[in-house]
Amino acid sequence: MAGRTYGEIPGYPVGSAFVNRTELAMSKVHRSNQGGICGGQDGTESIVVSGGYVDDEDYGTEIVYTGQGGNDPATRRQIADQVLTLGNAGLARSQLEGYPVRVVRGSGGDPTWSPVAGFRYDGLFHVVDHWHEIGKDKFRIWRFRLAALERVDALPAYLSLAGPATRIPSLVQRIVRSTAVALGVKQLHDYCCQVCDIRLTTDAGPYVEAAHIRPLGRPHDGPDVATNLLALCPNHHVLFDAGAFYIADDYTIYATATGEILGRLRIARQHLIGREYLAYHRETHGT
Amino acid sequence: MAGRTYGEIPGYPVGSAFVNRTELAMSKVHRSNQGGICGGQDGTESIVVSGGYVDDEDYGTEIVYTGQGGNDPATRRQIADQVLTLGNAGLARSQLEGYPVRVVRGSGGDPTWSPVAGFRYDGLFHVVDHWHEIGKDKFRIWRFRLAALERVDALPAYLSLAGPATRIPSLVQRIVRSTAVALGVKQLHDYCCQVCDIRLTTDAGPYVEAAHIRPLGRPHDGPDVATNLLALCPNHHVLFDAGAFYIADDYTIYATATGEILGRLRIARQHLIGREYLAYHRETHGT
Known part of the structure; x- marks a missing residue:
C-alpha cells in the first residue's frame, strides 16, 4: 500500500479536535499540510471537508465531495475541467478496493456539521460512488459520495455480553444490494x-x-x-x-x-x- | 417472493417475548407451528434456535445453525444424512439473495443467550455461509452461519442530528471483504x-x-x-x-x-x- 495508513490512527478517536492544519498533519490523521485529499492514485488515506469547493454537499453521515483540480484558491470557483488523476483517481481506487477514508471537517464547511473553529476528525467513511457532472461554475467536476461506516455498538443489552464476535480483519470492498423489485x-x-x-x-x-x-x-x-x-x-x-x-x-x-x-x-x-x-x-x- | 415476509414484523421489536409456539405463530414472527425453519426453498423467513440439534453453536451475535432433517425428535440425535432441500435449500437461497432472517430463541437453547422460558425475537440476521460436515452423531449435516445485522444507531451525537440518511431500501446480497494481505x-x-x-x-x-x-x-x-x-x-x-x-x-x-x-x-x-x-x-x- 505504498506506505499508506488506512483506517483509524491510534490515539485519535472520533471527535478529536485540532487547532490548525499543522497540528492535524502532525497527528497523521491527515498528513498533507495543504491538500484536501491525502493519498495517491493508489488510494486515499484521508480528506478534509472545509468548504473549499462550492459544489460540496454535507449531510452528516453522507458527503458528496468534489474532486481536486481546476479550482482558483483565491475565489474558490472552478476555472477548468477536473480530470480523474492524482487524488481523484485515488478516491476512485479507494471505492474499488473498499479502503476506509478518514474524514476531517474544518470550520469553513457546512455550519450544521462543521466545528466552530479548527478541525475535527469525524471518523471513517467509505467511498460508495463516483461520477462526473457539470458543476455550478460550468466546468466538469468529479464527484464522490462518501458514507459513514456502520457501527455495531448498539446491540440489545443481552447480546452485548457476547463481546466482540470473531472479528474478521477486513475492508469492505463491495456491497451488492438487492431490493424488493x-x-x-x-x-x-x-x-x-x-x-x-x-x-x-x-x-x-x-x-x-x-x-x-x-x-x-x-x-x-x-x-x-x-x-x-x-x-x-x-x-x-x-x-x-x-x-x-x-x-x-x-x-x-x-x-x-x-x-x-x-x-x-x-x-x-x-x-x-x-x-x-x-x-x-x-x-x-x-x- | 411467494407470499413471504422478510424482515421485521410491525409491532414486534427486538426482545418481544412469546409464551409458546402458538403465540409465536400467531404473531407471524415465526409462522410455522412446529418446524425450526419457516420458509421454502425460495428463501427462509425465520428460524427458531432452541437446542433441538446437538451441533448448534450460539455466540450471541453469531449462530452456527444446523439444517433440518435426519433428526430423531425423541432423542434429538442425527440418525441420517441431511440434504440441501426444503428449509436447508431456503437458508442457502437466503444467503445468495441477501434476505434477512428473523431469529427466535427458545428456552431450550444455549443458556447464555436464551430466554428462561418461552420464546424471544432476537432480531434480523444474515446467512453469511453454508457448508456441510460430519456432525457429532457421524452423519452429514448442513451448517449455516448467521450474523446479526449491523446497526447505525451509535453515531456520535453531533452526527445523529442528520436523522435518517437517504435510506436505500435494500437487502444486502453480498459483501465482498478485502484484507491487508x-x-x-x-x-x-x-x-x-x-x-x-x-x-x-x-x-x-x-x-x-x-x-x-x-x-x-x-x-x-x-x-x-x-x-x-x-x-x-x-x-x-x-x-x-x-x-x-x-x-x-x-x-x-x-x-x-x-x-x-x-x-x-x-x-x-x-x-x-x-x-x-x-x-x-x-x-x-x-x-
Whole structure:
C-alpha cells in the first residue's frame, strides 16, 4: 500500500479536535499540510471537508465531495475541467478496493456539521460512488459520495455480553444490494446476464445481480423500479457501475475507453428499460 | 417472493417475548407451528434456535445453525444424512439473495443467550455461509452461519442530528471483504482471475477480488495469509464460495455438480497455495 495508513490512527478517536492544519498533519490523521485529499492514485488515506469547493454537499453521515483540480484558491470557483488523476483517481481506487477514508471537517464547511473553529476528525467513511457532472461554475467536476461506516455498538443489552464476535480483519470492498423489485427482473431473465448471457449456477440455485441504471440514493435518486434495473452477472455489474461500458438507446453496448462496440443488450418484451436512465448513466459514468 | 415476509414484523421489536409456539405463530414472527425453519426453498423467513440439534453453536451475535432433517425428535440425535432441500435449500437461497432472517430463541437453547422460558425475537440476521460436515452423531449435516445485522444507531451525537440518511431500501446480497494481505496477491497476479484469466478494467484501474480458500471467521477460522488466498474475478468468486467448483491438489478445476474438468488454476511461482486449504474447501463445499 505504498506506505499508506488506512483506517483509524491510534490515539485519535472520533471527535478529536485540532487547532490548525499543522497540528492535524502532525497527528497523521491527515498528513498533507495543504491538500484536501491525502493519498495517491493508489488510494486515499484521508480528506478534509472545509468548504473549499462550492459544489460540496454535507449531510452528516453522507458527503458528496468534489474532486481536486481546476479550482482558483483565491475565489474558490472552478476555472477548468477536473480530470480523474492524482487524488481523484485515488478516491476512485479507494471505492474499488473498499479502503476506509478518514474524514476531517474544518470550520469553513457546512455550519450544521462543521466545528466552530479548527478541525475535527469525524471518523471513517467509505467511498460508495463516483461520477462526473457539470458543476455550478460550468466546468466538469468529479464527484464522490462518501458514507459513514456502520457501527455495531448498539446491540440489545443481552447480546452485548457476547463481546466482540470473531472479528474478521477486513475492508469492505463491495456491497451488492438487492431490493424488493429485483427478484422479478432476475426471474424474468431466468438469472442470465443481459450483457453476456452467463448464468451462474450454485447449489442454492442460479445467481444474478440486479443493477440500478440510475443509482439509488443521494444525489442521483434513481427510482427502485424494474425499468431502472438490469440483470447482470457480477463481472458486468462491477464494469457497469464503474462506467467501463455504456448502453445506447438502441441497446448497443460500447466500451467507454475506446468506443468499441462490445455487443447488444439482451432485452425481454416484458421488461421495458427506461431510456432516460440509460441516458443518465451515459452522462454521469461514461467519459 | 411467494407470499413471504422478510424482515421485521410491525409491532414486534427486538426482545418481544412469546409464551409458546402458538403465540409465536400467531404473531407471524415465526409462522410455522412446529418446524425450526419457516420458509421454502425460495428463501427462509425465520428460524427458531432452541437446542433441538446437538451441533448448534450460539455466540450471541453469531449462530452456527444446523439444517433440518435426519433428526430423531425423541432423542434429538442425527440418525441420517441431511440434504440441501426444503428449509436447508431456503437458508442457502437466503444467503445468495441477501434476505434477512428473523431469529427466535427458545428456552431450550444455549443458556447464555436464551430466554428462561418461552420464546424471544432476537432480531434480523444474515446467512453469511453454508457448508456441510460430519456432525457429532457421524452423519452429514448442513451448517449455516448467521450474523446479526449491523446497526447505525451509535453515531456520535453531533452526527445523529442528520436523522435518517437517504435510506436505500435494500437487502444486502453480498459483501465482498478485502484484507491487508489481499493487495499483494492481487498485484502478483496483475489483477487477472486465476481461473479464467479475465482482468476487469475500470477508470479507477483493474479490479479483481481476493477469495479466502478456507473461510475466515467462526467456525472455519482460516488464516489471513497469502497461501490461503486466490485472485478471482467476481463471477468465479461467487462460484467458488458457493462450492460450484473445487480445485484438486494438482490445480485441476472440477465442476462439483458433474465432476467435469473445467480447466486448471493459473499459478504463480511467487504465490504458493496451501494444499491443506484446498482440501478443506473440497471437504466442506464440494458435494
